[in-house]
Amino acid sequence: MDVTIYEVAKRAGVSIATVSRALRGTGPVAAKTREKVLKAVEELNFTPSRLGVSLAEGRHAANGVVFPDLAGPYYTEVLLGYEEVASELGRSVVILSTKGRTRVNDLIKDLAGRVDGLLVFGHAAPDPLIAELVRLGVRLVVISRDPLPGADTLRSENTASARALAEHLAGHGYERFAFLGAPLTSGDDVDERWRGVRSVLGGAIEAVATREYTVECGFDAARALLKDRRPEAIVCSDDEVALGALLAAEELGLDVPGDVAVTGWDDIMAARHARPALTTVRQPMRELGARAARALDELITGVRDTPRHLILTTELVVRASCGPHPQEVRT
Amino acid sequence: MDVTIYEVAKRAGVSIATVSRALRGTGPVAAKTREKVLKAVEELNFTPSRLGVSLAEGRHAANGVVFPDLAGPYYTEVLLGYEEVASELGRSVVILSTKGRTRVNDLIKDLAGRVDGLLVFGHAAPDPLIAELVRLGVRLVVISRDPLPGADTLRSENTASARALAEHLAGHGYERFAFLGAPLTSGDDVDERWRGVRSVLGGAIEAVATREYTVECGFDAARALLKDRRPEAIVCSDDEVALGALLAAEELGLDVPGDVAVTGWDDIMAARHARPALTTVRQPMRELGARAARALDELITGVRDTPRHLILTTELVVRASCGPHPQEVRT
DNA sequence: TGCATTTGTGTAAGCGCTTACATCAGCTCA
DNA sequence: TGAGCTGATGTAAGCGCTTACACAAATGCA
Numbered sequence: 001m002d003v004t005i006y007e008v009a010k011r012a013g014v015s016i017a018t019v020s021r022a023l024r025g026t027g028p029v030a031a032k033t034r035e036k037v038l039k040a041v042e043e044l045n046f047t048p049s050r051l052g053v054s055l056a057e058g059r060h061a062a063n064g065v066v067f068p069d070l071a072g073p074y075y076t077e078v079l080l081g082y083e084e085v086a087s088e089l090g091r092s093v094v095i096l097s098t099k100g101r102t103r104v105n106d107l108i109k110d111l112a113g114r115v116d117g118l119l120v121f122g123h124a125a126p127d128p129l130i131a132e133l134v135r136l137g138v139r140l141v142v143i144s145r146d147p148l149p150g151a152d153t154l155r156s157e158n159t160a161s162a163r164a165l166a167e168h169l170a171g172h173g174y175e176r177f178a179f180l181g182a183p184l185t186s187g188d189d190v191d192e193r194w195r196g197v198r199s200v201l202g203g204a205i206e207a208v209a210t211r212e213y214t215v216e217c218g219f220d221a222a223r224a225l226l227k228d229r230r231p232e233a234i235v236c237s238d239d240e241v242a243l244g245a246l247l248a249a250e251e252l253g254l255d256v257p258g259d260v261a262v263t264g265w266d267d268i269m270a271a272r273h274a275r276p277a278l279t280t281v282r283q284p285m286r287e288l289g290a291r292a293a294r295a296l297d298e299l300i301t302g303v304r305d306t307p308r309h310l311i312l313t314t315e316l317v318v319r320a321s322c323g324p325h326p327q328e329v330r331t
Numbered sequence: 332m333d334v335t336i337y338e339v340a341k342r343a344g345v346s347i348a349t350v351s352r353a354l355r356g357t358g359p360v361a362a363k364t365r366e367k368v369l370k371a372v373e374e375l376n377f378t379p380s381r382l383g384v385s386l387a388e389g390r391h392a393a394n395g396v397v398f399p400d401l402a403g404p405y406y407t408e409v410l411l412g413y414e415e416v417a418s419e420l421g422r423s424v425v426i427l428s429t430k431g432r433t434r435v436n437d438l439i440k441d442l443a444g445r446v447d448g449l450l451v452f453g454h455a456a457p458d459p460l461i462a463e464l465v466r467l468g469v470r471l472v473v474i475s476r477d478p479l480p481g482a483d484t485l486r487s488e489n490t491a492s493a494r495a496l497a498e499h500l501a502g503h504g505y506e507r508f509a510f511l512g513a514p515l516t517s518g519d520d521v522d523e524r525w526r527g528v529r530s531v532l533g534g535a536i537e538a539v540a541t542r543e544y545t546v547e548c549g550f551d552a553a554r555a556l557l558k559d560r561r562p563e564a565i566v567c568s569d570d571e572v573a574l575g576a577l578l579a580a581e582e583l584g585l586d587v588p589g590d591v592a593v594t595g596w597d598d599i600m601a602a603r604h605a606r607p608a609l610t611t612v613r614q615p616m617r618e619l620g621a622r623a624a625r626a627l628d629e630l631i632t633g634v635r636d637t638p639r640h641l642i643l644t645t646e647l648v649v650r651a652s653c654g655p656h657p658q659e660v661r662t
Numbered sequence: 663t664g665c666a667t668t669t670g671t672g673t674a675a676g677c678g679c680t681t682a683c684a685t686c687a688g689c690t691c692a
Numbered sequence: 693t694g695a696g697c698t699g700a701t702g703t704a705a706g707c708g709c710t711t712a713c714a715c716a717a718a719t720g721c722a
Contacts, residue, residue, distance in 0.1 A: 345671075345672085346671065346672045346673075347672095348671070348672060348673080348674095349670085349671060349672075352670095352671090358669095358670085358671095359668090359669055359670055359671090360669095360671085361669080361670060361671090364670075364671080383677095385677090386676095386677045386678070387676080387677060388677085389677065
């Protein structure tokens with residue numbers, strides 16, 4: 001891994017410029033010369049140093065991604081979609097997890113210095129930092145949050161889907177609801193969902209916090225809620241919290257949906273396999289990642305230079321956990 | 332992000348060497364000079380170009396990781412442990428997912444060219460490629476597979492734990508077993524587990540393949556198995572497959588562990604929350620990642636230059652899914 | 663006070679590439 | 693047959709840093 005273009009040039013009896021041209025296919029090279037070069041490359045096992053190339057080209061050919069954590073399928077699915085497209089576009093992906101880290105801002109700035117563009121999950125970086133990155137000219141796509149100036153934002157639709165979900169539940173005849181989700185950060189996905197359902201259900205729904213968006217936290221919060229003042233339906237901020245709620249109900253000997261209906265959000269794989277299968281809102285997670293990678297590519301290559309705010313559509317997926325509802329089709 | 336050390340030097344009225352020294356703390360710099368430099372850095376919002384630094388230092392300050400996929404907690408947990416320690420050591424992490432990719436070898440070699448060292452999950456890269464990387468002098472840690480020459484390997488203990496698990500199940504009085512796991516690749520973790528249980532149970536256990544190590548595949552394979560010729564106990568290659576088996580049993584109206592016992596491997600969070608809670612073997616996933624990062628650091632810095640093969644200890648975790656067993660302690 | 667250190671700073675040579683520009687054959691075509 | 697091309701190659705100037713080395717100024721000590 002430490003043979004340089006000079007050695008190849010010497011061995012092939014040409015200049016380094018010719019080697020470079022032969023390898024990249026830029027500029028004309030005589031067939032015979034190319035042969036010689038390729039032979040030398042082969043013999044020496046030469047691979048151009050990424051650092052040299054990048055420094056000369058003035059680009060990293062790498063994208064960054066900042067996430068709080070990797071717990072659960074949401075982050076990993078988005079990440080995989082992102083990595084796949086980035087790879088397709090010839091870019092590597094450099095990751096940074098912020099949960100439990102100190103000096104997050106420094107870490108993120110450092111990351112920004114080693115990539116051509118950055119994907120940031122909504123809650124993984126504080127707003128002032130985002131603003132600073134924008135000011136520094138970092139190419140940025142922020143995911144799962146409301147639009148902000150200077151950066152692309154990308155999210156799935158929340159409000160309308162939340163209203164649809166709420167209306168569906170209301171159609172079951174339920175009258176006392178709870179929204180089980182983490183502390184609401186204004187403008188993030190969960191906040192939008194909460195606003196959406198509340199706009200339909202009004203005072204009939206109360207918000208209940210969980211520590212995090214995990215099965216465990218959903219379990220704890222749901223158990224407390226169900227013991228204390230059982231609502232007829234629990235709308236959860238996401239599928240994992242909902243899975244926790246299902247477990248809590250089971251532990252308390254409650255039937256879902258007989259005693260309490262439960263819904264999730266995201267449509268992760270486990271939602272379909274849960275018992276009862278989870279009514280949820282399907283959000284295109286891979287697609288989010290893929291779009292982010294493409295958006296970043298546009299910003300980096302300069303095809304586009306004004307921020308764009310994209311919202312992907314979602315789909316209400318009705319399954320057993322919200323109760324019998326003959327009009328709807330099950331998946 | 333495009334202000335260079337030259338501009339800082341000019342503004343501070345010093346040479347670029349002094350700027351570099353002031354910023355890195357290498358070599359002596361007068362307090363007053365440092366002030367001037369820091370002021371200029373501040374005003375210009377200077378961040379040293381990572382490419383320039385890396386090229387000059389001759390190191391990327393980045394590690395790579397190659398995984399097949401990110402499905403389930405195993406990969407993400409290892410990855411997070413790895414990233415955390417790498418970050419602590421001042422190294423970024425560049426990821427590469429190989430599942431469904433064409434030209435994997437090229438992708439991996441490309442990755443090798445942009446990092447100082449590589450963590451590779453056992454099944455993510457073909458053996459010949461590993462050998463080639465070793466030959467090229469790539470610093471390498473391979474995880475979850477048997478030792479191979481030239482590279483560090485790192486895994487959790489399998490054989491003894493598998494025997495312990497098998498003996499535990501035999502102690503319940505079960506006599507007909509199935510091992511539910513993916514097609515066995517010689518030398519990988521699952522293969523070791525299979526060999527371990529078989530060494531105890533002999534002809535009483537049969538191997539049943541799953542397409543992948545996922546809940547879904549576990550579900551499908553288990554359903555087929557349970558319908559066809561129900562064993563008394565199903566030893567699963569990992570927790571996710573086991574969760575699938577639990578779901579299959581439930582769908583078929585079978586009681587676990589009454590009608591069939593089920594065990595997993597890994598002790599992912601869902602194992603504890605499953606109903607019944609899953610008997611499994613706890614493997615220190617974060618620790619694996621963390622160790623890999625440290626091992627790589629040793630190889631990169633040259634503290635150590637001979638390969639090391641490390642095996643971390645595991646722990647049998649007995650829960651309800653294998654049936655009542657008063658002698659053991661439940662967690 | 664003079665000499666040997668130490669301290670502070672600058673100069674310049676890399677690190678490994680890409681590419682603009684210069685050069686020079688060998689052709690084409692009038 | 694020579695002007696004008698085109699094609700093939702080399703030269704050298706970056707890209708943005710780090711650091712060995714040189715050197716001048718400041719300091720220590722006898």
